[in-house]
Structures are given as C-alpha cells and as structure tokens.
C-alpha cells in the first residue's frame with residue numbers, strides 16, 4: 238500500500254512574517270507538514286522590542302484608498318494585495334485569539350496589555366496548536382529548485398526537501414546578504430535604512446531639547462521632499478513624525494547625499510502664515526501694542542522657549558518693545574519662523590521602529606499570492622521584499638498581510 242506523500246512547507250525566518258505564514262498555512266492545511274527554520278536562538282525578537290516593548294501591531298487606517306500611501310516603497314504592490322488581508326483582518330485575527338487591540342490618538346494600535354509578549358505568546362500558541370516544527374539556530378544558506386521540489390540548504394550542512402518554501406528573512410543591511418536570493422534569479426534593490434532622525438549636534442537649537450511643535454513643515458533643500466507634522470527638538474537634532482516620514486520618503490536620496498544635507502523649516506505651518514502675512518501681523522503689533530515687550534508676544538503654536546530662541550538668533554534683546562522692532566530684525570525673525578535653514582550631518586536610528594528600504598524587486602513577485610514569478614512554489618513574506626512603511630504599525634501590517642497571502646496560496650494549491 239502506498240503511503241500518501243505529505244507535502245512540506247519550509248519557512249525561512251522566525252519573525253512576524255515567517256511565523257504568521259507558518260501558523261496560518263498549518264491551520265488552513267492540516268495535512269501540510271510545516272517546518273520553520275530560524276538562524277538565531279530566538280523567535281520574534283523584533284516583535285519583542287517593537288513599539289518600545291508594546292508592539293504597534295497595525296494602524297487604525299480603514300480606508301483602502303489611503304493605506305497604500307503609507308508605504309514609500311511598495312505603494313502599488315500594497316494597493317493590489319490589501320483587499321485580501323487588510324488592517325481590519327489583522328484586528329479580527331488577533332481578536333479571534335482573544336487579543337484586543339486599542340487605538341492611540343495618532344492611529345497606532347497596540348494590545349490592551351501594552352506588552353509585545355501578548356503577541357508573541359499568541360503566535361507561539363498557534364504554532365503549538367497547529368504543530369509547526371520550529372528549529373532554532375538553523376540558518377539557511379541556499380534554496381535550490383530540484384525538479385518540482387525545493388532543496389533548502391542550511392548553514393549546518395543539512396538539506397531539507399520541500400514542496401513549498403517561504404523566505405521571510407527580514408531586511409538585510411548588506412547587499413551581499415541577498416546573494417542567495419539573487420542566485421534564484423531575483424533582482425534586489427540595494428538596501429538603505431529608513432525611519433531615522435536628523436543629527437545637527439552643533440546647531441544652537443539643540444539647547445532646546447524636549448521642546449516640540451505640533452505642526453511644522455520640513456523640506457529637504459533642493460528637492461521636492463517635504464513633510465508636515467509634529468517635530469521634537471532633541472539634544473542631537475530633530476525628531477518627531479514629520480522628520481521620520483521625511484527620512485522614509487527620502488531614504489534613497491538622503492543615502493546618496495551620505496546624510497549630509499540642508500533643510501528648511503517652517504515652524505508656522507499650522508497657522509498658514511507667509512512672509513507677507515507675518516509682516517503685516519508685525520506692523521499691527523507695532524500699532525496696537527507699541528510698548529509691549531516682543532518676548533511676551535509669542536506667536537500661537539510657538540512654545541515660549543522657542544520664541545525666545547528666535548529672538549536671540551535675530552539679535553533682538555529681551556527688553557525690546559514692538560514699536561522698536563526694526564525692518565531688518567523683522568525680516569530676520571520672519572526668516573527664522575518660516576524658512577529656517579539647518580545643516581544636517583548624519584542620522585540616528587529611531588529606537589521605537591526602524592526598517593530597511595530595498596529588498597526583492599516587486600516585479601518578480603505575484604502580489605495576489607506572494608509567489609515568485611521565477612521559481613514555482615517559492616514564496617516571500619515581510620521586509621525581505623522592497624516594501625516598507627512609515628512608522629505607526631504599517632511594517633507589521635505588511636508582514637501579517639504578506640505572510641497570510643502566502644499561507645492561503647499554499648493551502649489552496651494542495
């Protein structure tokens with residue numbers, strides 16, 4: 238009597254995308270034998286430290302027209318696959334496993350426990366429930382098509398033969414780390430970092446560390462790259478959502494500049510003031526409040542310490558009154574408020590979340606299934622592909638969606 242051949246899926250990489258693919262493939266196809274190979278001695282290590290240890294699982298973005306725009310690389314790809322596993326599906330998947338998510342005011346979603354361990358425990362329970370075989374300290378050095386199967390060669394010198402393989406190794410910082418994927422015929426977009434803050438340690442503004450402004454427009458000089466949002470002054474430069482978004486959309490361009498570039502900052506983006514409207518506002522102040530000290534008349538939205546900094550930079554003494562504000566001083570103040578130049582020299586990785594831009598070129602991957610267009614039954618999931626999002630849970634959302642799509646496609650083809 239012939240024994241029915243049990244088909245095997247080998248998942249390479251035990252991060253969010255690999256685990257999600259493995260547990261869902263095993264759940265959807267109970268006859269499938271699922272083996273997960275992880276190079277290190279830990280699973281889900283990034284999930285553990287993500288979101289400051291709270292894990293920003295996804296984003297409360299429920300508009301299909303908007304979600305793809307949060308991915309500086311992969312916008313069109315996300316647009317094609319998002320209907321199959323959207324943010325609402327992530328929320329539901331975790332809710333079905335008794336993990337409730339809460340939404341913060343900026344749209345980030347976290348487990349109500351405020352602990353990334355909740356997410357880890359859930360994924361590991363699913364792995365046990367659906368009998369995913371997990372092998373730690375088993376790095377993969379090559380994947381090779383052999384007939385209609387795939388040989389997965391490990392760094393330990395072992396070869397596993399699989400009917401399906403899903404590569405979910407995350408983002409590599411070195412181009413050479415992608416060699417085993419290039420060997421399969423895929424093209425790689427060179428990796429560069431995304432989601433970093435701007436260093437300007439010698440700029441006097443760093444003395445205001447801790448000061449934040451709610452709506453600031455930051456532009457990379459000489460480019461069209463501009464973002465508006467909250468900015469935080471730190472002891473080494475500028476941070477906050479506007480800066481992080483700019484680092485993501487400008488990841489390639491800023492890498493080319495070796496992170497040495499100039500920015501122009503409009504601290505009054507919220508008020509919509511221009512040089513012309515500010516000038517008439519100052520004329521009005523001269524008329525209406527001639528004896529009031531300028532230092533007591535800060536503009537709306539500008540913290541007092543920042544206002545005093547601008548006055549100091551414009552060489553306006555603290556005792557100066559509106560009536561005595563000269564045209565030259567006024568022009569200087571307007572420039573600092575609406576078009577302040579800063580030289581940026583270097584970057585700092587944002588500790589809450591960082592990601593690699595670059596990876597497997599998307600033209601080689603079918604967005605409906607995550608299957609390679611070059612090697613049958615080879616799948617990809619997560620950050621290894623040239624998809625990355627801005628901060629806020631979009632990177633995990635891509636890991637969940639791509640992992641699920643690969644799992645569903647494998648289960649459906651059995």
Ligand SMILES: Cc1cc2nc3c(=O)[nH]c(=O)nc-3n(C[C@H](O)[C@H](O)[C@H](O)COP(=O)(O)OP(=O)(O)OC[C@H]3O[C@@H](n4cnc5c(N)ncnc54)[C@H](O)[C@@H]3O)c2cc1C
Nearest residue numbers: 250252253254276287288293377406407619620630632633
């Ligand atoms: C500090 C930090 C905080 C973050 N916080 C958030 C957040 O709150 N929200 C969010 O959306 N995103 C966050 N991110 C981004 C997010 O963590 C990643 O986008 C996501 O983890 C990618 O998942 P992945 O499974 O594709 O890759 P990874 O999580 O990197 O997992 C890949 C796994 O593959 C293994 N591996 C690599 N090569 C091999 C090999 N040859 N053989 C076998 N195994 C291999 C690695 O050891 C690793 O375990 C954060 C990132 C960092 C660094």
